[in-house]
Amino acid sequence: MDLQNTSHLVTSKPDELVPSRYALKVGEIDVLVISDGVLPLPTTMLGHNAAPSERAAWFKDMFLPTDAFDWALNAVVVRSGGKTILIDAGLGSDPDLNLPRAGQLIRRLDAAGIDLASVTDVVLTHMHMDHVGGLLVEGVKDRLRPDLQIHVAAAEVEFWRAPDFSRTAMPEGFPDALRAAAKRFAKEYHNQIRQFDEEHEVAPGVVVRRTGGHTPGHSIVRLMSGGEAMTFAGDAVFTVGFDHPDWHNGFEHDPDEATRVREGLLRDLAKTGELLVATHMPFPSIGRVGREGNVFRFVPISWDY
Template sequence: MSMTDTHLDELVPSRYAVNVSDIEVLVISDGVLPITASTLATNTEPENLAGWLHDMYLPPDVLDWPLNVVVVRSADRTILVDAGLGVEFPDFPRAGHTVARLQAAGIELPSVTDVVLTHLHMDHVGGLLSDGVKARLRPDLRVHVAAREAEFWEAPDFSRTCMPPPVPEVLRSCASRFLSEYRNKLRPFETEYEVAPGVLVSRTGGHTPGHSVIRLASGGEQLTFAGDAVFAPGFDNPGWHNGFEHDPEEAVRVRVDLLTELAATGGSLVATHLPFPSVCHVAAQGDVFRCVPAVWDY
């Protein structure tokens, strides 16, 4: 498998390779999703969010929401962390590219030994539901997800979320379909599980009850894939609630704890919805934080 040599005929790069000592990491852009800007901060005055969007040179009403997944190679394991949206959502034509971009990077689906899911929202599992994908995956594939996450989606509670009206039902049906189709491949864990040497998945809760992050550690280097624990406004406004968070107060605690940890350790951060390739460091500034983009490694 080559993670760096094959190129897509695209003007904008869609994959970025970085090493964590002996662990290979490939960040892949699944594309972008349109998102209603108001869902980025549901507990602050509209003018505060409008000011942030203006300062970040982002549109005021609907913006493109980056969607990233990662491939991790440690020892003899090739691990896909999240799977993007998939191609079955025609309203989102600019997302759902994970499978094609894996292939363009020389990563064939049968080579994937493990899938780790940060949570079961459709933009994290949809790629596994696209036509023909499951049949191309190896029979002994292991899909790691927190037990609490699988349990939650049997009867999900959206009472504390703030999403556009059609979204909760789409999320519920997508998660239900995923659990039905992949139940025999699930390897649920309670609090944490070492998927491969230096690859630890840990349940955080907050965004969803079983939301998890993946910490990579090798040779004194560290990288954390934070899933949906950190969004772009969450550095300088960590207390803002995102409309997709099922427990907003707990999500704030998780976000602050994680950003505090990364600021202290100096470890790298990658997150699902930060601008591609999203590799950055975290600096603490009083009770808020600053995203320090990593220098690209050529």
Template sequence: MRQPQTKKNIDTPSDERQERDDLVPSRYAVRVGEIDVLVISDGVLEPPAESMATNADPATRNAWLDRSFLAHDTFDWALNAVVVRSGNQTILIDSGIGGEVPDFTRAGLFGHRLAAAGVDLASVTDVVLTHMHFDHVGGLLVEGVKEQMRPDLRVHVSAAEAKFWEAPDFSRTGMPPDLAEIARHASKRFLEVYRAELRTFEQNQQVAPGVVVTRTGGHTPGHSVVRIASGNDRLMFGGDAIFPVSFDHPEWHNGFEHDPEEATRVRLRLMQELATTGSWLVSTHMPFPSVGRVAAEGQLFRWVPAWWDY
């Protein structure tokens, strides 16, 4: 039986993982005008399938899973983060799970894959957090990572998000108690480790030329999206606002949402914006490389994956 990995070596792949990395793409580059965007996979999470639709009738949820050729018990969730280069800034948007949940053995690869993509942690000038769940901050909590970052690093997160995690409320989520405790612990540790680097904002903040982070709320009180614009090109990193099931069932509540009704309103608003503007979308838990567009389809929306550019 494979032994759980420690926080010290969680980001160092085993021989089996290394071999798989040689066969399965883990990064995908997109050019947004004059801005470079690199989507990097941190691997795959395997939460209970019911967590993607806590308010759905089980038979209806299982029918959706059947149509997608997915199992009924666990649901493969891609875990994507992004590196943006704009001007002389290198911006990391989220950081993956790190070693926060050793049971998720198919994730926690972000540091290794950053290095494989030629991204040196010391080159990162800014970090943007869409929110502070453990699968977004964990990569920055891996042992030795903080020491590799620049002393003048800026970590951008909404003020509402930082405040929420000082005393988080999980009463409206569907998170199992053990994951809620992991989330509480990871956010507390992150605030302690990176407090001096935090740059909080109320609603909007320009992080770099053409890179703006905006608070949406919903998934968490301070959840944010990042809009990237250069010339006529647009791309949105949607964080945890939009999931694979959102296009068929935007009304389904995700078990990790702290305000499910508001999360649904945010989801619909963002999908309408994306369908109207034709902007590219990259989202944390859409299948890698998670680059596509959103099209209106009657009262719902349709995901249109990008044709891969080899």
């Protein structure tokens, strides 16, 4: 199936008041960005090491509420070399944390005409619950092909055997929910998990690379075809990170390393001019990175219908 045409396969249902998928091509690679919904989180999550007044000023300048905000949650489907690859799997069922507007990925894949049985590979940027939860929804595993391969960094698998949250700053309840989801995922899918150390080519022009920082095995995925490129940055980049790349996200397990990863990635993207997609950038989160001294800016693409 040509993902370029999936946005026209199904008419939006009455409860779909906004677009939830966006298709494009990177050279010969088909790409579909799908919204899993949004996560309501306190604003401190985007810069818990920043002064409250400075953080509030940034949110005010961005015309966002200063106490809590809706954090976008995106996944990507890629077609290359005869493979259909799902990059991250969304939240799945609400883990009793009052996140009712996320966990939409499975039904939105159905609405886009993508049969779960057609997915040959899954790439996980990391094993936080909002990236593996869709695979834990009741009935999903039975719809997946038995030879499905799930690619995740070995350092990530090892970390979640005994996770250390000592440098995070998450809201109450999240550490336990993250630990439970990762443990359940590792148990249910251990036969399908394919670990890599630093870099692995999943399909022609689809390369996953471990960065660390956000989690020890956090990874990004780079697509390259026909002289074009796109990087799916996972949780390495957030909206505030363009203005304040040194602000620490509350879910980062090594905030200092995460800052170095973020700054290096943004510098590289500004230099190459290639496309960027990220999990928690506003949907469809596709754009390029500009740079002005030590400050970066996100330049969204113009929507192509």
